[in-house]
Amino acid sequence: MxxxxxxxxxxxxxxxxxxxxxxxxxxxxxxxxxxxxxxxxxxxxxxxxxxxxxxxxxxxxxxxxxxxxxxxxxxxxxxxxQCPAGGALGTAWEDLADTLARLHAVEGAGYGWTVDYAFGRVAIPNGAMADWPHFWAERRLRCHLPHLPLPLARRIEALADRLPGLLPTNPPPALLHGDLWGGNILVAEGRISALIDPACYHGDREVDAAMLSLFDAPPPRFFEAMDLPPGWQARQPIYRLWPLLVHLRLFGASYLNAVEDTLRAVA
Structure with missing residues (x-):
């Protein structure tokens, strides 16, 4: 009972x-x-x-x-x-950049996390790897292949094969929130009061920026404050592809167009 x-x-x-x-x-x-x-x-x-x-x-x-x-x-x-909330994220972009700077300053020994995680029925494999493009290919892209329609799976596989030429080999393994969107950021009185519902692992800090811009619209000053390395804009679609594939598996074909558009955006 x-x-x-x-x-x-x-x-x-x-x-x-x-x-x-x-x-x-x-x-x-x-x-x-x-x-x-x-x-x-x-x-x-x-x-x-x-x-x-x-x-x-x-x-x-x-x-x-x-x-x-x-x-x-x-x-x-x-x-x-229970943390204070109710404020609008639009009042706290500068504080969010400062908050993420503190979070991302914590570096791991490699890329990944000590244990795997999941979003509902969709597993998040986090086994550590020393090479970042290999981690993103195996743990964030190829892991979806058995669950995708064959034509889409082949396109994802082809992109995964190209990642050593598209992603930095050894970016600092920053502590990531891992599911950073407006609903997981609490704001009160113009300040970030809490980051909630994390899916943490160590990886390229550009991942948190990419996930945040998937459903929210950070202003240019936010990205300027993050001081991301050159070329970050070209890498954003690669990093956004993972949450889109998760949403496709969880919520169905309504996310297929977004996945297709993101694939086309990858140079």
Missing amino acids: HLPLATRAAAALGTTVLGCAPLAGGDLSAVHRLHLSDGGSAIAKQGPLVAVEAAMLAAIAASGAPAPRVLALADDLLLLQ
């Missing part, structure tokens, strides 16, 4: 939970806001990979970038600090 969420959360937190309300969440977890007896609140996430998420949030916080504090972790239940 499964105990109710409020009962499990109360035991983990050591306080009474007066109620819980569902929140919009990702493909990994069920998400609820908990109302606590002291008048405060917390966020509860349930899913098979919450322990991995907790470690990623701790890594973000250790970099000096803001992230929700882990209040408790019990099996498939993660309890997090």
Whole structure:
């Protein structure tokens, strides 16, 4: 018999939970806001990979970038600090660039992460590699090939073969958020209050810029503040291709045109 969420959360937190309300969440977890007896609140996430998420949030916080504090972790239940939100990302582009500078300053020994992750049923292989184009080809492109229509798979395979000539061999292995879009960036009073729902690994910091510009529209001053290396614009479609393939597998053919357009944009 499964105990109710409020009962499990109360035991983990050591306080009474007066109620819980569902929140919009990702493909990994069920998400609820908990109302606590002291008048405060917390966020509860349930899913098979919450322990991995907790470690990623701790890594973000250790970099000096803001992230929700882990209040408790019990099996498939993660309890997090509720961070202030409600502000518009458009008021905080400069602070986001500063936040990412702190995050990306943390470098790993290689490219990847200590464990694999997933977006719902789509696996995210993170096995470490020393060569960045090889990592992107194997862990972010070729991993999708068995799940794609054959003509598209052949085009992805052909691009993967070309990556040593398109991507830098050894960019600094920066700590990446890994799923950076506006919905995973909390803003309050013109400042970034937290980066949430990460899919961290170490890689080229241009990846976070590419993912952010997939669904959001950062202004030129944001990219100027990031001070990306020459040629970054040409690499953005290559890095955007991975989240688009994930969305294609999760949500279907509505993303096929975007995948095709992105492939055409790669020189």
